Amino acid sequence: MPRLFARLPVSLHGPALKALIALAVLCSFTALILLTVFFNRTESTGHLWWKETKEIPFSERRPYLVACVGSALAAVTFLIGALELVVTRASQRRADQRRRDEAMTALWRQEQEVAEAHQRHQMEQAEAQRRWELSPAGQAARQAEAAEAQWRREVEYAEAQRRHQLEIAQRAEREAGEARLRWEQSTAGQAALAYGRGDRYFSIELLVDGDLAHHLNDIAKAGWLEESVGGRRHKKTAIQRPLDDGSHEVMRETFEYRTYLFRRNV
Incomplete structure (x- = not known):
């Protein structure tokens, strides 16, 4: 049987599967009913003592048999289509899972390669830095850095001493000004100022x-x-x-x- 239903879009696989199962069930019930009618060989007419039973000839029951076979074939066809969709969806899920696994594996390998490359780069940089530090130029640079650091510490210490001396001078000047103001406001200070003015x-x-x-x-x-x-x-x-x-x-x-x-x- 050609893969007819498998060619449907993926978005229609779910609704198509439900429809095929429903049609298969409907055709199965129809075939069962037609088969029951086909095997009914007698027909009764009338009531009570006027009731009459006669046999239905095969020629009249043949259409029910043909319809039953057709319904059964339709049910089988729909079941095969549903099975085809189930197999197709399972295959697609396995393919999607396989692609995801392959993508995750490729991504993990890429991350591993990047990490290894970064580690090699760091090791190369560390080795180059170590060789440079052991070279005369590196030793001279380290000595220059040490001298500069020492100079900066001395400059910072001198600046701190200058600020400390400035704070001491400002505090002494402020205290002297306060003492001068207290003396000017005192009795002896007022008398001395008046004498100094020549009053x-x-x-x-x-x-x-x-x-x-x-x-x-x-x-x-x-x-x-x-x-x-x-x-x-x-x-x-x-x-x-x-x-x-x-x-x-x-x-x-x-x-x-x-x-x-x-x-x-x-």
């Missing part, structure tokens, strides 16, 4: 406390003579301190300030 008189308001005599002594050392004492000024402060019971205790304190006038001691 004839110098006045300052001082807090009357235990350090008053010390402040007056500093002003006298700066070159000033006490001229007079001005008015007094009182400054009151209140500080709230929380207690354990949740209330607050108010602490009040009064500070006394006096204004002193000094004359330049020439």
Whole structure:
């Protein structure tokens, strides 16, 4: 039998196989029914006592036999076609699997060749590098690299030392500026600045406390003579301190300030 169904496109093999199986089953049932009708040799007519049975001649049953044979041949044909499609699909699967295996084998061999070539290239490079390092030019290059690395370390160390010294100088300058500002804001500093400007008189308001005599002594050392004492000024402060019971205790304190006038001691 020619390979008729195997020539169908691969996408139609599945639907064609289902259709052939369905047609084979249908033709088989049809052949079975026709065969049953063919073997029925008698025919009854009427009912009860008027019922009459007669034999059907072979000439009348022959068409059922021919149709049965045709249906059976059609069922066999459809089954052969289905079997052909099954064999074709199995062959295609085996061919596809074989092609995939061959492709995977070829790819694996190609990867192995690439890996071996890469390994040989690395070994050749390592060997060339080793020969170059053992040569006079390689040794000179290594010495030059070592000298350059040493020079870079020295430059980095010198730069770090320079930055450290700069930070120390900046910190010392900042501390000196802060000390200068504190001195200028102090009593002795204000008196010295006023004397340095050439002022004839110098006045300052001082807090009357235990350090008053010390402040007056500093002003006298700066070159000033006490001229007079001005008015007094009182400054009151209140500080709230929380207690354990949740209330607050108010602490009040009064500070006394006096204004002193000094004359330049020439």
